[in-house]
Amino acid sequence: MNQKTSSTHSYYDADIVVVGAGGAGLTAAAAGAEKGARVIIIDKRKPGGSSAMAKGFLAAESPFQKRAMIHTPKDLVYKIAMEYGHLKMDPRIVRAFVNKSGDTAGWLEKMGITVGHVSPSYIDQEPLTWHIVDGGGDRVITQLKRYCAELGVQILPRTEAKNISHHKGRITGVTVIKGGLESVIRTNSVILATGGYGGNKELLKKYCSIYHDGMPCIGVPNMGDGVVMATSLGAATEGLGVLQLAGPFYPERTPIMINGKEIIMPLAAIGFEPNIVWVNKKGERFIDETVGGDHFESAYAVVRQPDMVAFIIADSGIIQTMEAQGLIAGQGKYKEIQRRGMPGLPQAIRSVVHNGRTLVSESWDEIASWMGAEPQTLKNTIEEYNACCDQGYDPIFAKERQFLIPLRTPPYYAMKGDIRFLGTIGGIKINHHMEVIDLQGYPIPGLFAAGVDTGGWTGDNYCGKLPGTTFGFALNSGRIAGENAAIFVLKGASKA
Ligand SMILES: Cc1cc2nc3c(=O)[nH]c(=O)nc-3n(C[C@H](O)[C@H](O)[C@H](O)COP(=O)(O)OP(=O)(O)OC[C@H]3O[C@@H](n4cnc5c(N)ncnc54)[C@H](O)[C@@H]3O)c2cc1C
Structure with a gap:
């Protein structure tokens, strides 16, 4: 991972480059490094993304649930998720996510993350999946960054990925911009986790029929860089056009x-x-x-x-x-x-x-x-x-x-509510190993994706029946992607 320079470029070397340091990217980096890979993770802003704004993540059969005697069987969660999405998802991805989620909750606990309670998001909601983190998503990000640093992961903030280079079907590197200067990170494996395209009006208008200019995104305004980079390498898309809507929203x-x-x-x-x-x-x-x-x-x-x-x-x-x-x-x-x-x-x-936005009147x-x-x-x-x-x-x-x-x-109250969205879901087609799939249906060697950059794991909105789904998917898909990218580069045993 040493930095080298030539007359025109700086070069870094890594086994795996993770693009985007939100919940999906940081779990991917940690999981890859745990398996012995040399990992660099970059973020065009500071690490965190929309993940830092989340309240809690989904998990089934977690240590937190078990200690609180909360019965949330994986099979039930999987079935609700599939039913909510009208079966229009890849069942193996949903299964991989749900099956991993309890273990990931324990993994996060070992990093010092505590869960205040496993909460319903509406009256009498069952089963309980939403693990409300003490300190919220921000605390998860802090602890993941600390753990990544302990594992020797190099974290490069304010570093933007522009392009993935490849030669004869193999990934060869990622071109990045940091402080106006271009560098190349040489690698054979990339994990894309850039958090969707909630800030990109052009893509929103292209893919989301209900989007209009006055509809604010309350998450980080990510620009769809992951989807653009993956498709330029021949990736197929899945689930484009899904907004994580909320409303009527009185801000x-x-x-x-x-x-x-x-x-x-x-x-x-x-x-x-x-x-x-x-x-x-x-x-x-x-x-x-x-x-x-x-x-x-x-x-x-x-x-x-x-x-x-x-x-x-x-x-x-x-x-x-x-x-x-x-x-x-x-x-x-x-x-x-x-x-x-x-x-x-x-x-x-x-x-x-x-x-x-408010009127109080007789x-x-x-x-x-x-x-x-x-x-x-x-x-x-x-x-x-x-x-x-x-x-x-x-x-x-x-x-x-x-x-x-x-x-x-009287007096009567009137408050104007509108529609907002937390971000987008969907874009890059993946399989249950979080490998990116090409237009012929085969994995692109060395290319993985995680979090809301990907499609095939939810229906046409955030699944409110299973609160914590998007942050939960980010954390679990990232972890699975990191494990499998490490297996790819280190030529290890079977896929996670
Ligand atoms: C207010 C709010 C509350 C929420 N609450 C919950 C909740 O309680 N439970 C839940 O399940 N979900 C919740 N969500 C949704 C959830 O937080 C996100 O959907 C999920 O965490 C997204 O994770 P991610 O890692 O895919 O993307 P992000 O966390 O957005 O991370 C993407 C990162 O990629 C970086 N990036 C983008 N492009 C590049 C590039 N070219 N080069 C380098 N870096 C790049 C970005 O800067 C960003 O840091 C909430 C969202 C919001 C806005």
């Missing part, structure tokens, strides 16, 4: 005191509570709002509305109940708020009124005008909803009786 955050401790609360959580009401720009309800418990799936209901907007509506009674009792729906990290009260919530909402007429709806349409909607609440039955969308709470106590 305000405000400090709230919980048990004497101030936390910065994303008010988005209010929008996913089952006892609120959603209306579109016309002032019409459009679905049973309890679907917001899985706020990835509920996004599709919002996508169908004019301008992909939904207003989150509540009266003072509902907001005061939330203030007194906290959230009902699970939101992982915000477990402390669940059913425990959020003192000062009405004032917190009022404190963000100036941003133009009058539905004023709220309707602000939304751009016909006042009579909104008033009819509220009247109809209140009648459903009075009779304890929603004949329109069959919302569960316990969440039918009438909106009668």
Whole structure:
């Protein structure tokens, strides 16, 4: 791994080059180095990617679950994943991911990563898969970097991969740019883990029919470099066009005191509570709002509305109940708020009124005008909803009786929610060894890919029924890719 220089270039040598140091890249680098390979990992930013923003990862039959007596059989998780994706995935990839996940959780624990709880993401969710990490994804990244350094992995931040060179069907190196200077890392094996194309408007428009310019990506704006480099080497694609959607997303955050401790609360959580009401720009309800418990799936209901907007509506009674009792729906990290009260919530909402996304008013007429709806349409909607609440039955969308709470106590609250996405999923076609597959269906020797750069392991969104899926896949596919790349370069035993 020594750096050498010639008149035009610097050269590095490595057995394996990992491109992208998010969850997938760092696990790949560590796993490759554990098997004895000399590994260089590069990142065009600092290591972390969107992985650093995650709350928790999926695992089945992990040590954390076993100690907490949580029963989450691998077979069940595998079957739910396949069913969610309408079988339009590669079952061997899904199986490899799920089977590895419990072991990977233990592997991470040995690096000093602790899990606060294994959380549902909505009411009564089963089985429990979402391992909420103390310190979140950021802590996972820190510990993985430390472990990589211990194993002798060379980590090159602010180093961008531009091109993979090859000769007679063999990979020969990666051209990188660091500080404006071009270098070549000579290697016979590359693992691509560049985190998708959530920041690349051109690719988003090409592959995602629902994407529009006003739809923000809340993850790291990765540019699709992995997909571009793989396809230029003849890789096939799979699953392009999948966005990790969430909505209706109300983006305000405000400090709230919980048990004497101030936390910065994303008010988005209010929008996913089952006892609120959603209306579109016309002032019409459009679905049973309890679907917001899985706020990835509920996004599709919002996508169908004019301008992909939904207003989150509540009266003072509902907001005061939330203030007194906290959230009902699970939101992982915000477990402390669940059913425990959020003192000062009405004032917190009022404190963000100036941003133009929120209105608190005594009058539905004023709220309707602000939304751009016909006042009579909104008033009819509220009247109809209140009648459903009075009779304890929603004949329109069959919302569960316990969440039918009438909106009668002013002031009323209206919060504008839209669609956001955490990033993209899919792109490079792989097999269950994380080998990149060419257009004829064969592995490209020495080329591997992991994380959300790849397709074939999920359906057409983040699988909210198995929370932790994307971060979990990044960690596990990376680990499998690293093991197999090491076997490839060191000509070792059978594939992992
Ligand atoms: C706010 C938020 C919360 C989330 N919470 C969860 C959660 O709780 N559970 C869950 O399962 N998922 C969650 N996700 C999604 C999940 O974090 C990601 O889908 C997953 O971690 C992606 O991992 P990755 O390694 O594939 O990509 P990333 O973590 O994005 O890493 C890709 C890396 O590649 C680098 N890179 C890109 N191009 C190049 C190049 N040419 N050269 C060198 N480096 C390059 C980037 O700089 C980046 O660091 C969340 C996402 C967000 C935004």
